[in-house]
Amino acid sequence: MELSKRRNLRKHRFLAGIASASLAIPFIPSDAQAASICPTSPKLTGISSYTRVTTYAAGGRMGYYAMAARAAGSDYPTRVAVFDGSISNYAMLTPTAKFGSLASQKSLATSVAKFETYVNSDYFDFGSYMPESAIVSGGVLVYSPPPGLARVSATGGSKVLSYVVQTYGEATGYTISSPLVSGANKATVVGVNLKSIPANSIVAFTPKNPSATIPQGSYGIQVRDNVVTRPYVHGATVRPTTGIIFQATGSAIPYLKKFSIGNRALFTLKNGTIKKLASDTITPTGFVEFGSNKIFVNAMNYSGTHSTGATIFDRNFGPVSSQAVGNATFALDNAGVVQQVSKNNGVQITLNSSTKTRVFQVFGSQANLVSQLSVGQKVRYVSTFSSANKNKVSSASGRGSLLLSKGKNIASCTGSATSFRPRTAIGWNASGHFWVATATMGMDHNDGGYRVGGSTLRQMSDWLLQMGATEAVGFDGGGSVTQFMSQSGIAKRIDIPTDPSDGHEAWIRDVPVGIAFAPGS
Secondary structure (H helix, E strand, C coil): CCHHHHHHHHHHHHHHHCCCHHCCCCCCCCEECCCCCCCCCCHHHHEEEEEEEEEEECEEEEEEECCCCEEEEEEECCEEEEEEHHHHEEEECEEEHHHHHHCCCCHHHCCCCCCCCCEECCEEEECCEECCCHHHEEEEEEEEEECCCCCCCCCCCCCEEEEEEEECCCCCCCCCCCCEEEEEEEEECCEECCCCCCCCCCCCCCCCCHHHHCCCCCEEEEEEEEEEEEEEEECCCCCCCCCEEEECHHHHHHHHCCCCCCCEECCCCCCCEEEEEEEEEEEEEEEEECCEEEEEEEEEEECCCCEEEEEECCCCCHHHHHHHCEEEEEEECCCCEEEEEECCCCCCCCCCCCCCCCEEEHHHHHHHHHHCCCCCEEEECCCCCEEECCCCEEEEECCCCCEEECEEEEECCCCCEECCCCCCEEEECCCCCCEEEEEECCCCCCCCCCCCCCCCCCHHHHHHHCCCCEEECCCCCCCHCCCCEEEEEEEEECCCCCCCCCEECCCCCEEEEEEEEEEEE
């Protein structure tokens, strides 16, 4: 990146902490501050006009709300651009630059085949260009900062927005409500082969339950060949060998007791795929094992040092000169065979496509274990990560604060959250509908790196709630805010209007990672 742009980025980082009412930038008028309390946001449809731009074949819709200056409190006109669709028809992907560098957001958007919308995502360090949270792509952890850094917990967890794709069936168990019917009697079964029976609920257990023992209900029945064959007056604890055992707790017991012995009872087992968005926490759990030794992976493609454990560098990282040097270093090929080792001091090792495919820079006390490695030795490398919500995460990118939770607006309304700033957020609800939204000043304003106008954080949350979201998270705001849409196969900026009079495209900040949605899975 050219020197002038780097200076602009650093300048923005400094100015971002200054309240907009006191900005000393002569060509940008100051913007009003929202009240320090939590005011009620105006109804979006009452203060703006909506323009539908396009509807895609997969059902996604792109459009924007436009409001006049001061309609919502900002000194500037405001544009809220929104893509909405059903997650069952879409995949969320996380395009990235080579770690340690930045990429144009247009190139990130267009790197995703058939993308329909793209927005900026994680915060990042303006000096090293390192994202502040973990990134998952294609079900693989591709980036993670070390524990205790920036937005990472002391145990290595990063708060992220996850795209989850999970298959379900009897063998895995699932929480999906289905009816159990016998004549006029009908009961709701909340799940199959669950690890516990929720209060006041009915759960079904089948021979494919992974454990020989099952959670005991207060009352149960067995159904075989669609006929109720026996009751369990105190519940059952043993997995059935045939048929299905239904067990009830609390207020659900009377409903199950209406199913009499010898009567027909119908219940349909389900198999399929669940796709959803989720606020989650991702933690690296990978390691290198040889003999009785384990070197734990505490960071991935991160250019800085840390206290102990290994940082892995792979093909997703930038130049070798940016590798952090550990207290010891080794390189593996794809088969787990040691290709190079430096036992007493760390060195930078250049990656290649065939032999040195992963470089391990090892820090602190774990560096001593490298002395037991030698070239040609085969080790076991396990590349894994955990989800705090036990989700099967297909992709994930770092996020800011929670904005909506269970239909409640929990966004902050103090400090910088009260400023009218460009905002990026994604919301969703239990039915699988999702919204990708940006709020900007609603005009093409090339201000050298600092952007004002848009909405407060609380307003963005309220507007997502008004659209139908019950859960939402925020992302990096200010100068990073960018939303692209695909129109006739061309990436078009939608978060702000272009200004044809001066014949240029509005300034866009380069970033290391974004989020895109495209049809498919």
